[in-house]
Amino acid sequence: MAASSTAVVELGFAEPPESPLIAENFPSKIGGRPAWLNPEHILLAEQVRCEVCCKPMILLVQLYTPEDYPPEAFHRTIYVFCCKNGSCHKISWRKSFKVFRSQLPKNNIYWPENESSLDSTTKKKSPAKQCIVCGLLGSKMCGKCNQVNYCSKEHQIEHWTSGQHKIHCNTISTTSITEEHNNHCRKLVLFPEFEIVTEQEGKDQEEEEDYGERDGDNNLSNSKALVPVGDEVYENTGVDVDKAFLKFQKRIEPYPEQIIRYNRIEYESENNPEPLWVSDIDKPTVQDINPCPHCGQERTLEFQILSTLLNYLEIDHLQQSSLDWGTLLIYSCKYNCHVENMYYINEILWRQNFSDDGLNWKRNLK
Ligand SMILES: [Zn+2]
Ligand SMILES: [Zn+2]
Ligand SMILES: [Zn+2]
Ligand SMILES: [Zn+2]
Numbered sequence: 001m002a003a004s005s006t007a008v009v010e011l012g013f014a015e016p017p018e019s020p021l022i023a024e025n026f027p028s029k030i031g032g033r034p035a036w037l038n039p040e041h042i043l044l045a046e047q048v049r050c051e052v053c054c055k056p057m058i059l060l061v062q063l064y065t066p067e068d069y070p071p072e073a074f075h076r077t078i079y080v081f082c083c084k085n086g087s088c089h090k091i092s093w094r095k096s097f098k099v100f101r102s103q104l105p106k107n108n109i110y111w112p113e114n115e116s117s118l119d120s121t122t123k124k125k126s127p128a129k130q131c132i133v134c135g136l137l138g139s140k141m142c143g144k145c146n147q148v149n150y151c152s153k154e155h156q157i158e159h160w161t162s163g164q165h166k167i168h169c170n171t172i173s174t175t176s177i178t179e180e181h182n183n184h185c186r187k188l189v190l191f192p193e194f195e196i197v198t199e200q201e202g203k204d205q206e207e208e209e210d211y212g213e214r215d216g217d218n219n220l221s222n223s224k225a226l227v228p229v230g231d232e233v234y235e236n237t238g239v240d241v242d243k244a245f246l247k248f249q250k251r252i253e254p255y256p257e258q259i260i261r262y263n264r265i266e267y268e269s270e271n272n273p274e275p276l277w278v279s280d281i282d283k284p285t286v287q288d289i290n291p292c293p294h295c296g297q298e299r300t301l302e303f304q305i306l307s308t309l310l311n312y313l314e315i316d317h318l319q320q321s322s323l324d325w326g327t328l329l330i331y332s333c334k335y336n337c338h339v340e341n342m343y344y345i346n347e348i349l350w351r352q353n354f355s356d357d358g359l360n361w362k363r364n365l366k
Contacts, residue, residue, distance in 0.1 A: 001028060001065045001198055001303070003264040007273060009201040012063075012260030012303075014194040014312050021195060024111070026064040026075065028198075030259075030312055031191030033135025034059045037077040037102045039110055039127035041343040044137045045151035050083035051095030056152050057081040058134060058190050060097075061260070061305060069267055072338035074106040078302065080330065080349065084191070087321040093351045099330055100344040132182060133159050133189050145170045155189070162188050191313050196260060244277040245358035251276055252306070259309040264302040267335050272300045278307075278326035279355040289348055295337035299348055302332040307354075326354040 001010050014030055021027040023035040036042045045056040061080045067073040083089065083096040106113065109125050129138040131151035138149025140156060148165065150156040159165045163185030168178050252258060263273035277283065291298050305328040315322050332347040339345060354362065 001063055001262040001264075003065070003067055003266045007263075007265070007271065010198045010262040011201050011255055011258040012196040012198050012262060013255075013257055014259050014309070015197050017193065017195040021193060026066075026077075028063045028196040030061055030194040030196060030309065031059060032193030033130070033186070033190065034062060034079060035077075036128075036135075037064075037075055037104060037110075038343050040125050042128045042130065042135075042137050043079075043100065043344060044139060045131070045155075047100075047344070048081050048098055048136060050085070050088050052088035052091050053083060053085055055083065055085070055154050056134060056136060057083050057096075057098060060191065061196070061309070063196065063260070063262070063303065065262075065264065065302070067336055070336060070338055072105045073103040073336045075104040075108070075111065076336070077102050078330065078332065078347070079344075080305070080328070082323075084189075084315075084323070085321070086315070086319065086323040089323060089325075089351075090321060093325075097328070097349045097351070099332075099347040099349045101332055101336075101347050102344055103336070103338065131155050133163070133185055142169060158189055159185050194312055198262070199255075201255065201261075242280055242355045242357035244280045245355060245361065248276055248278045248358075249361070257308065259306055259312070260303055261306065262303040264332070265300070272298075272334075275301050275304050275327070275329050275352075278352055279358055281355055282326075282352045284329070284350045288350060289331050292333035292335070292337060292345075294339045294342075294345060295333060295335055297333055297335045297337065299331040300334045302330045302347075304329045324353075326352045326358070328352075 001012070012028070017029070019025060021029045021032060021035055023037065023039055025035075026037070027035050029035070034042070048057045049055065050057050058081065059079065060082045063078045065076050065078060067076055079100045079102065081098045081100075088096045104110065129149040130136065131138040132148050133155040134151060136151035138151055140150045140152070142148045142150070142156065142165065148159070150159065164181040167173070168181070261276060263275070265271070265273055289299050307324075307326055310317070310323065310325075313323065329350040329352065330347065331350065333345070337345075
């Protein structure tokens with residue numbers, strides 16, 4: 001995904017991965033372990049703890065969003081972490097999400113343009129040891145075998161039990177069985193992994209319009225059928241309308257599977273993008289989206305995550321305390337500032353929920 005100079009929205013869709021979603025492929029993805037843009041400097045559990053339950057959060061989404069400006073952002077990834085425990089979000093959603101921006105210049109020691117441009121001394125930077133469960137920095141080690149790293153006590157315990165490390169510790173197990181148990185453990189802790197593929201909003205409709213002239217009337221009635229939600233329906237019934245929700249429904253209707261709307265615009269652009277609100281309430285104030293503390297510039301909307309993403313997370317929606325949102329808005333420093341020796345810059349997430357009107361409408365559709 002990349003910033004644009006106009007108000008085009010790039011849509012993201014979840015798909016089973018075609019190739020491994022590993023760092024060298026610069027993936028955009030849901031769930032799994034983070035693919036670190038900077039393999040030497042990776043996040044610690046302490047930086048990603050839920051401020052309600054204090055457990056390490058897990059990766060919700062990462063987007064690879066390279067930019068032309070500044071040169072330090074030639075490679076750029078945004079990481080969104082969240083606590084898996086819905087009750088933490090009920091207590092304070094602000095304390096249950098974290099967003100980080102990580103970037104690298106074109107010439108960097110980890111992803112050189114051509115291998116020969118580096119001499120052999122700089123080439124071998126050792127990647128940081130990762131927690132075998134979640135991929136955060138593995139600053140702790142199993143004290144019995146000194147073979148496995150963990151980010152936290154929590155994941156060490158999880159790996160000991162559901163990862164069967166109690167069997168594999170200090171034994172020579174076949175790697176395939178160990179790996180099978182590791183994957184089982186990760187499956188319990190992490191969100192399932194999907195690739196995020198993109199498409200420009202409105203692109204296939206333009207194509208359709210070209211064809212449309214052939215069966216003109218037909219096409220017109222079809223396009224009307226796609227927009228069953230008219231304000232006048234509500235005006236007649238006197239029901240209080242959530243106008244933002246109706247607008248939202250209309251806009252996403254042509255692409256009901258979209259999980260992400262990518263809005264970021266180039267830094268010179270004057271018109272800051274507006275989110276597609278899912279409701280008239282719960283909008284952030286100017287104070288909520290404070291300026292970047294590093295460069296003082298404003299933060300603008302980069303992308304939004306829709307509630308359709310929840311369908312891919314294998315969470316139990318019937319549970320009272322399951323994870324939920326109307327949309328998640330991610331705001332980032334407009335100027336993409338680079339701070340020397342700071343590998344991760346915190347950015348802002350804002351959660352907007354559906355109004356009761358919107359929720360009732362969605363329920364009726366089911
Ligand atoms: Zn929590
Ligand atoms: Zn971990
Ligand atoms: Zn061990
Ligand atoms: Zn900044």
